[in-house]
Amino acid sequence: MPNLKEVRTRISSVISTQQITKAMKMVSASKLRKATSAILQIRPYTQKLDEIKNNVLANNTGELEIKLSEKRTVKNALVVLMTSDKGLCGGFNSNLLKAARTLIQDELADLKQSGNITVMPLGKKGYDAAKKWGVNIDDRYVSVFQKLNFPSVSTIAEELMKGFLSQEFDSVHVVFSEFKNPAVQFFQAKSLLPLSTEGLNGNSGGSNIDYIFEPNPAEIIENLIPTFVKIQLFRCALDTVASEHGARMTAMDKATDNAGELLKSLRLEYNRARQAAITTEISEIVGGVAALEG
Amino acid sequence: MTCDILTPDKNVFSGEVTSVSVPGSEGRFQVLNNHAPIISSLAKGEIKVEGKDGKHAFLVKGGVVEVIQNKITILTELA
Numbered sequence: 001m002p003n004l005k006e007v008r009t010r011i012s013s014v015i016s017t018q019q020i021t022k023a024m025k026m027v028s029a030s031k032l033r034k035a036t037s038a039i040l041q042i043r044p045y046t047q048k049l050d051e052i053k054n055n056v057l058a059n060n061t062g063e064l065e066i067k068l069s070e071k072r073t074v075k076n077a078l079v080v081l082m083t084s085d086k087g088l089c090g091g092f093n094s095n096l097l098k099a100a101r102t103l104i105q106d107e108l109a110d111l112k113q114s115g116n117i118t119v120m121p122l123g124k125k126g127y128d129a130a131k132k133w134g135v136n137i138d139d140r141y142v143s144v145f146q147k148l149n150f151p152s153v154s155t156i157a158e159e160l161m162k163g164f165l166s167q168e169f170d171s172v173h174v175v176f177s178e179f180k181n182p183a184v185q186f187f188q189a190k191s192l193l194p195l196s197t198e199g200l201n202g203n204s205g206g207s208n209i210d211y212i213f214e215p216n217p218a219e220i221i222e223n224l225i226p227t228f229v230k231i232q233l234f235r236c237a238l239d240t241v242a243s244e245h246g247a248r249m250t251a252m253d254k255a256t257d258n259a260g261e262l263l264k265s266l267r268l269e270y271n272r273a274r275q276a277a278i279t280t281e282i283s284e285i286v287g288g289v290a291a292l293e294g
Numbered sequence: 295m296t297c298d299i300l301t302p303d304k305n306v307f308s309g310e311v312t313s314v315s316v317p318g319s320e321g322r323f324q325v326l327n328n329h330a331p332i333i334s335s336l337a338k339g340e341i342k343v344e345g346k347d348g349k350h351a352f353l354v355k356g357g358v359v360e361v362i363q364n365k366i367t368i369l370t371e372l373a
Contacts, residue, residue: 150302214334
């Protein structure tokens, strides 16, 4: 028979846990709203960028020289690993880490053997995990998610492009989580550099308006290419943040539900114990009376 | 004519203007009403916007500007 007081303490501790998870759910919900609105905010920019790119390409006669899409034999690889800074978001971080490990152990297995993989963790959880993987770590930008904005991501992207161009590494992968909706994320590894030239070749539906180009179409595109890379990386980061809050919201919602279930069974147990105590007391009194009368 | 200055973070400026002066990569130029269609890359420098509500200036790190049918769109990063 459980002790009444014990059950009471457990009930109150579960109640306070439930309050915390409920509050965390609320907080994540509002952070999620902010994160999704940031994703929407870059849409006008990317749309216009695409439009301009297509218009320029439609008028381009020169040959494009894109140094960032140069395919070399991969001797050194860099993996940008995006995770969250904090836990309590279900399987979010472990799924990202799994995606990273798959990438490193399968696709880049040879490089791992020779120790030519560098991991650049963005987010503290990834940093903590990557330290145990026996790879080189570039920890300069671990805390980028504390205050995520375009300039900070842009600095990272510039650093990546510089490393790629100086042949410090020959391929750059990004492990991130694509945001679908609050409950659904896609954990994936995608290759950032060499840049895929998809969409940069041929006429992709731009208008044939007689623009003046300064300096000339090919050079304008080449000047824009770093921006494409930055935008891609920024997009990955925004998606990861939104996914994190979505995942946390779902996890905390489940935790609140579970706490509710637990409370229900604990209350039942408590009432049973209380009833049992009362029954014992009554039978004791009845027994006492019977003894006096007897 | 209308002018939009966009950065990936936010829409920096949007509104009715009379004159916009931008640091083109081949030299600074000014866009007035009925300017011919142009696409130009931008260098580091200052974008000066003159509108009904006064003058605005933005320091930028480069980018691209498109002018078409009295609609100016500037994609840039603030410095």
